[in-house]
Every structure is written in C-alpha cells, then in structure tokens.
Amino acid sequence: MNLMCKEMKTLLPSGGHNHKMDVFNPRRQKEKVVIVMGATGTGKSRLSIDLATHLGAEIINSDKMQVYKGLDIATNKITEEEQRGVPHHLLGILDPNADFTATDFCDETSLTIESILGRDRLPIIVGGSNSYIEALIDDYDYKFRSKYECCFLCVNVSTPVLHSFVSKRVDKMVENGMVDEVREFFHPNADYGKGIRRAIGVPEFDKYFRYGPFLDEETKARLLEQAVEEIKNNNCKLASRQLEKIQRLRNVKGWNLHPLDATEVFRKRGKESNEAWEKFVYEPSAQIVRQFLYNYATAEVPANLGAMRVPMGSAALAAATH
Incomplete structure (x- = not known):
C-alpha cells in the first residue's frame, strides 16, 4: 500500500474502502480535483497544506505573481518550511521578465494535473488569481469539466477584519x-x-x-x-476585486463554492485562533472533501484525524497569511 493509501485511511469510516479503487479507479468517468479559493490573506495556503498533508495530495499554485522566481516577500510566497514537505507546482519557476498568460497557466496546469494523477495523488489548486482558475475550469469547449469533477472550497473573512x-x-x-x-x-x-x-x-x-x-x-x-x-x-483593493470575482462565479456562473468563514481565526490569538481554525475552517473542509471523494451523503470527520495532524508551529501559523 503506497503512502497515499495509508494517509487516506484516516478519512475512511471503519471497514472502509481501498482509495485506489474508489478515487483513482481508471474506470471512473472523471478524476477529481480540489480547488481552494479566497481573497488575499484569508488562509488559502494554510488550508491547502492541511488538506494535502492527510490526503496524499500535491498543490498547484494559481497565483499569477507567485509563479515567478524572486520577490518572495513582496509576492508573499509560502516558504519551504511552511510547505511541510507537500510538493508544490508552478511556484517560483518562471523568469521574472517572462510573460505568463491565462492560456499558459491552463496548459501548464493541465499537464501538471495529469502528472499528479499519474502518481495516484490528489491535485489541489490554490491561489488568488481567479481569472486563471476561471479560464481553466470554464474553457471554451468545457474540456476540463468533461474530464474532471471539481470541489471548490472558498475561504472567507469579513471585509473590515481582512483589510x-x-x-x-x-x-x-x-x-x-x-x-x-x-x-x-x-x-x-x-x-x-x-x-x-x-x-x-x-x-x-x-x-x-x-x-x-x-x-x-x-x-x-x-x-x-x-x-x-x-x-x-492596493492590497485591500485587490481583496475586494477578488471577492467580487468569486461572487460572480457563484451567483452568475453558478459555481458550487463551499464557503468557510475564517473571520474568528483572525479575531483571536494563539491557541484560541488555532481552535477557531480547526472548528470553522479545517474540519468542515475535511468533511466536504471526504464527501466529494467518496460520494457519501453524510460523513463525520474521524475523531482521531486531529490527533494525526502536524502540530501547529510557527511555520504553520505563518502559512495562514497566504
């Protein structure tokens, strides 16, 4: 049994199924992809890493500035320590002077998804460039949706708190x-x-x-x-534009976005902040993704899941700023 199989057992009910048969069975009509969205600073990276750590997943960056090499502080790139060993793709790979369009993103991401799936891993796309994500998901011939089933997680923080x-x-x-x-x-x-x-x-x-x-x-x-x-x-204006874009994707285009309110995480400090993250963001997300992967109508996150997670150190907390 490979690493992902062992990790995925934590998300299965007792006496559950072999994930390779249920999730990545080549006979399935569609493979599954998780997409984490939200405005800048809401905690998208932290959530994606928390999920990836226990899903045998790999992360694809969809931030159009973080794809470039350099300016790690200015572009708020997640550090190697914060990544906690989770493979990241399209992060800090491009020449700073190169052009990188939505079409380039779609091409590179499609290839990366196939590569990740080929290793029996789950692709998680995360980033704030919603125009890139929209171009990928709703391409002109809907080829992406014909191949993949998507689960959209959207991390929200009240505007005054976020700004x-x-x-x-x-x-x-x-x-x-x-x-x-x-x-x-x-x-x-x-x-x-x-x-x-x-x-x-x-x-x-x-x-x-x-x-x-x-x-x-x-x-x-x-x-x-x-x-x-x-x-x-300009960062506050960016956050507002990102929220408007997300609302349009939900209300006009009908995307099924699962909202996760992280406001209390930012209102609290220390241990209370971490507890709020578990209660309002991570645990609901884990349940949503589990239902998505295994098609359960209802599901409870196993009580032992939290105990198996990596302890929240300074690196994990820092990841909440992405």
Whole structure:
C-alpha cells in the first residue's frame, strides 16, 4: 500500500474502502480535483497544506505573481518550511521578465494535473488569481469539466477584519526586508506592465527608488511612508476585486463554492485562533472533501484525524497569511 493509501485511511469510516479503487479507479468517468479559493490573506495556503498533508495530495499554485522566481516577500510566497514537505507546482519557476498568460497557466496546469494523477495523488489548486482558475475550469469547449469533477472550497473573512490584517501584513513584509528585495528589481526604464514587476509592492516604490538618493532624509522617509500606504491600499483593493470575482462565479456562473468563514481565526490569538481554525475552517473542509471523494451523503470527520495532524508551529501559523 503506497503512502497515499495509508494517509487516506484516516478519512475512511471503519471497514472502509481501498482509495485506489474508489478515487483513482481508471474506470471512473472523471478524476477529481480540489480547488481552494479566497481573497488575499484569508488562509488559502494554510488550508491547502492541511488538506494535502492527510490526503496524499500535491498543490498547484494559481497565483499569477507567485509563479515567478524572486520577490518572495513582496509576492508573499509560502516558504519551504511552511510547505511541510507537500510538493508544490508552478511556484517560483518562471523568469521574472517572462510573460505568463491565462492560456499558459491552463496548459501548464493541465499537464501538471495529469502528472499528479499519474502518481495516484490528489491535485489541489490554490491561489488568488481567479481569472486563471476561471479560464481553466470554464474553457471554451468545457474540456476540463468533461474530464474532471471539481470541489471548490472558498475561504472567507469579513471585509473590515481582512483589510486590517492585510495592512498589518504589509508592515510585517517591510520589517522582513521587502524594500531591499524590491530595490534589486528597480530599473529607471522598467515596464511595470510585464512580468513580476506587475506585482503589488513593486511599482509603488518607483518614486522612492528613483528620487530617494537625491533627497533629504525627511523627504525620503515621507516617500517611503507613502509607498507603503499605497501598497496597503492596493492590497485591500485587490481583496475586494477578488471577492467580487468569486461572487460572480457563484451567483452568475453558478459555481458550487463551499464557503468557510475564517473571520474568528483572525479575531483571536494563539491557541484560541488555532481552535477557531480547526472548528470553522479545517474540519468542515475535511468533511466536504471526504464527501466529494467518496460520494457519501453524510460523513463525520474521524475523531482521531486531529490527533494525526502536524502540530501547529510557527511555520504553520505563518502559512495562514497566504
């Protein structure tokens, strides 16, 4: 029995089935794919890793900026420690100056899904670029939906709480060295409409890098403050646009999105925050995915599932910021 089989047994009822027969049977009409959506900062990466750790899954990044190499702080890439050994695809692989379109994403993701399925693993797609996900799922001839059955998980956080968190996250990114990181990518003739320079956190620093060396310290500090404030505002605007897009996919296109409210996770701290994550996000998600994989009308998450999970250390908590 391979690793995934052993891990999947934790999601089966006693006396359950062989996952290879139920989930990845080649006779099945459609293979299954899990998609984790949500606005920036809601905890998508944390959820995808929690699920992948116990589903023998691999993760495909669908964030259009995180696909590029470099600017790990500015693009808020999940670190190797936070990945907890879960294989990640389309993450930090592309030349920073290259173009990467929705069509490129669809082509690469389709190949990656087939590769993951070929290893008897479950593909989990996660990221905030909803236009890429829409292009993949609702392609012009619906070829994707004819091959795959999708389970959509959508992590939500109330707007005031989310905007506050996203703004504080920018301050933390600055503390972690974002300014010096972005400085390496500054060029006076840079095209901010191409490649990784489109990322929030890059064009906002242009005036600071361009004029800063010629200004007094007070004026330079004011330029830096203005740049940081602009980054915060643009991140909040991004979150609002992402939420509008998700609402359109649900209300206009009829996508069956399973909402998961993580607001309490961000309102609380420490142990209480982790308990809220388990109660409101992880456990409901595990149940939804289990029902999706095994077609059970009702299912309870096994009591021993929580005990088998990786303890929440600082790396796991940090992943909640993605």
